[in-house]
Amino acid sequence: MSTIDVNGKQIEVDEEGYLANLNDWEPAVAEVMAAAEDQELTDEHWDIINFLREYYEEYQIAPAVRVLTKAVGKKLGKEKGNSKYLYELFPYGPGKQACKYAGLPKPTGCV
Amino acid sequence: MADYEVPETHEFPIIPSIMEGAMAHSSPFVAGEEFQSDMGFPSPEEPGQLIDGWHEKFLELMKDKLSKYRSLQVFMDICVKCGACTDKCHYFIGTADPKNMPVARQDLLRKVYRRYFTFAGKYFPKLVGAVDLTEDVIHQMYSYYHQCSECRRCAVFCPFGIDTAEVTMAARDMLAQIGMGQKYSNQIIPKVHKIGNNLGLPEPALADTLEGLEEEVEDDIGVKVRFPLDEKGAEILMVTPSADFFAEPHIDGLIGYGKVFHAAGVTWTLSSKASEAANFGLFIGNYEHMRQISLRIRDAAKELGVKRIIFGECGHAWRVAYNHLNTLAGPWDFLDQNYPIPQHILEFTKDCLDRGILNIDKSENDHMTLTFHDSCNIARASRIGDTPGSQFTTPREVIQAVCNNYHDMSQDTIFDQTFCCGGGGGLLTDDLMELRIKGALPRMEALKNVSKDHGVTHMAAICAICKSQFTKVLPYYGMTMDQIVSVHQLVSNAIILEGQGEEAEDSDDTDDEAA
Numbered sequence: 001m002s003t004i005d006v007n008g009k010q011i012e013v014d015e016e017g018y019l020a021n022l023n024d025w026e027p028a029v030a031e032v033m034a035a036a037e038d039q040e041l042t043d044e045h046w047d048i049i050n051f052l053r054e055y056y057e058e059y060q061i062a063p064a065v066r067v068l069t070k071a072v073g074k075k076l077g078k079e080k081g082n083s084k085y086l087y088e089l090f091p092y093g094p095g096k097q098a099c100k101y102a103g104l105p106k107p108t109g110c111v
Numbered sequence: 112m113a114d115y116e117v118p119e120t121h122e123f124p125i126i127p128s129i130m131e132g133a134m135a136h137s138s139p140f141v142a143g144e145e146f147q148s149d150m151g152f153p154s155p156e157e158p159g160q161l162i163d164g165w166h167e168k169f170l171e172l173m174k175d176k177l178s179k180y181r182s183l184q185v186f187m188d189i190c191v192k193c194g195a196c197t198d199k200c201h202y203f204i205g206t207a208d209p210k211n212m213p214v215a216r217q218d219l220l221r222k223v224y225r226r227y228f229t230f231a232g233k234y235f236p237k238l239v240g241a242v243d244l245t246e247d248v249i250h251q252m253y254s255y256y257h258q259c260s261e262c263r264r265c266a267v268f269c270p271f272g273i274d275t276a277e278v279t280m281a282a283r284d285m286l287a288q289i290g291m292g293q294k295y296s297n298q299i300i301p302k303v304h305k306i307g308n309n310l311g312l313p314e315p316a317l318a319d320t321l322e323g324l325e326e327e328v329e330d331d332i333g334v335k336v337r338f339p340l341d342e343k344g345a346e347i348l349m350v351t352p353s354a355d356f357f358a359e360p361h362i363d364g365l366i367g368y369g370k371v372f373h374a375a376g377v378t379w380t381l382s383s384k385a386s387e388a389a390n391f392g393l394f395i396g397n398y399e400h401m402r403q404i405s406l407r408i409r410d411a412a413k414e415l416g417v418k419r420i421i422f423g424e425c426g427h428a429w430r431v432a433y434n435h436l437n438t439l440a441g442p443w444d445f446l447d448q449n450y451p452i453p454q455h456i457l458e459f460t461k462d463c464l465d466r467g468i469l470n471i472d473k474s475e476n477d478h479m480t481l482t483f484h485d486s487c488n489i490a491r492a493s494r495i496g497d498t499p500g501s502q503f504t505t506p507r508e509v510i511q512a513v514c515n516n517y518h519d520m521s522q523d524t525i526f527d528q529t530f531c532c533g534g535g536g537g538l539l540t541d542d543l544m545e546l547r548i549k550g551a552l553p554r555m556e557a558l559k560n561v562s563k564d565h566g567v568t569h570m571a572a573i574c575a576i577c578k579s580q581f582t583k584v585l586p587y588y589g590m591t592m593d594q595i596v597s598v599h600q601l602v603s604n605a606i607i608l609e610g611q612g613e614e615a616e617d618s619d620d621t622d623d624e625a626a
Contacts, residue, residue, distance in 0.1 A: 059316035109309030
């Protein structure tokens with residue numbers, strides 16, 4: 001299994017770069033993953049990552065797109081409560097890229 | 112967007128000059144031990160290897176399949192290499208790899224069949240193009256049987272009716288059983304068995320999502336439309352792909368189903384146990400998994416005491432349901448026999464439209480000009496209604512009943528000649544992105560041309576895979592992800608419910624008052 005280097009620690013990831021063990025997550029993991037994709041993490045990104053982690057904690061699954069956009073809309077204003085805003089932040093798709101940074105498993109299925 | 116070479120689109124389809132080995136590198140991730148064992152499949156001692164005794168095991172499995180499925184035996188024997196299928200596959204058109212000509216892809220298995228199961232191949236292999244089963248052959252099979260979306264377009268043109276999909280399914284199942292299962296499908300199926308759906312969306316998350324949806328719809332139109340979960344005694348069990356809960360534009364289709372049921376005044380429920388219409392058992396050619404997945408629907412229907420089962424917008428789910436549900440999970444004698452078992456949501460909606468019980472304002476969709484993408488599994492394996500060809504007419508009639516502007520794509524890309532979206536049959540995974548982009552070429556070309564010639568702005572689909580695939584690949588072809596819509600999203604836009612638009616203060620009515 002491949003690993004990523006997070007502050008000198010070797011952390012296991014699967015073939016697609018998602019954490020093998022969800023408990024290995026720490027903020028630096030997100031930074032390292034984002035840097036590898038030339039993606040800067042701003043406060044706006046962290047709002048999403050933190051929400052994903054909270055939701056996962058409660059429901060053991062990433063939130064559906066509408067659940068996420070609704071939560072973002074409530075927190076950051078209606079004009080940001082849509083998937084366009086999320087795709088601007090995470091061009092590879094909020095479902096996949098943001099989940100990866102947040103240390104969540106990749107959503108599977110017809111999505 | 113990651114960098115991929117995107118094929119050029121043209122005004123007319125062009126058959127590419129062949130490029131030997133162009134896609135030989137394409138291969139999805141092999142399922143690791145955890146996923147193989149969840150599926151009851153063996154794993155090799157070392158990742159990337161085959162299991163001990165793979166050679167004998169593969170031939171044993173093949174012998175078993177040939178005796179069980181007469182169709183496979185016939186397909187192995189009957190091909191005369193006429194070439195009618197060669198330019199009909201979207202993956203060949205998009206990749207130019209000659210092994211993606213359906214005849215050549217099938218021949219990967221056929222050559223082995225000849226070597227071990229025919230007289231000529233056993234004694235004069237070179238004369239009949241028979242080859243030994245080697246590791247190299249196995250790896251080629253793994254690569255190219257995951258460059259077939261089991262869409263069956265080639266079968267439409269085959270004078271013998273050879274069904275490539277069936278060959279692909281048989282090959283994939285044998286590969287899985289010698290340690291080469293595909294990660295994407297093998298990761299998903301155990302989630303269906305354990306949690307109820309492909310996503311692994313547990314009941315509390317599903318309940319929360321549906322509750323949020325009720326709020327959203329009420330905020331939007333001022334009517335409380337219900338999205339019930341596990342409600343015993345409801346008349347209809349709605350079985351829909353879990354992507355409908357999760358992704359866009361799928362969820363807008365789900366909202367459409369809810370509004371139609373609301374307006375029709377029927378009671379309905381989703382089930383947390385059968386919270387998935389998809390049946391990836393079909394994709395991997397494994398009868399037992401396909402059966403287990405189907406039985407969940409039976410169990411849910413019995414537990415909830417429903418009288419009818421309706422399927423949502425999902426292509427291959429409808430293929431399994433329409434063709435096999437009775438064999439896999441019947442008899443359905445406990446359901447109301449006055450209705451089709453199972454029924455497609457479009458049939459339900461069309462009936463409501465025909466009876467005039469839906470209040471429709473078509474102008475709500477005037478900002479779009481639509482076209483319709485026939486999903487392969489529905490187009491070539493089923494009907495939506497009880498007349499031949501209803502799988503083509505029903506969706507178009509529903510779209511045109513709720514939209515003023517509609518135009519079909521080129522005739523040789525629709526109806527039973529429709530092209531796969533490029534992501535069907537268990538290939539909707541990021542590790543096959545290059546293949547997905549290239550395989551979408553014929554559909555993207557037809558869409559671009561109808562947009563140019565007739566001002567089409569949006570394409571409607573009735574399959575979760577098609578919707579997700581187009582969302583991903585449209586941008587590579589210079590279009591935008593929101594150009595793909597659900598058919599019931601269009602219904603949702605146009606339908607006017609009783610009380611809609613009035614101030615929303617007295618919205619705690621029950622679900623069937625509106626009828």
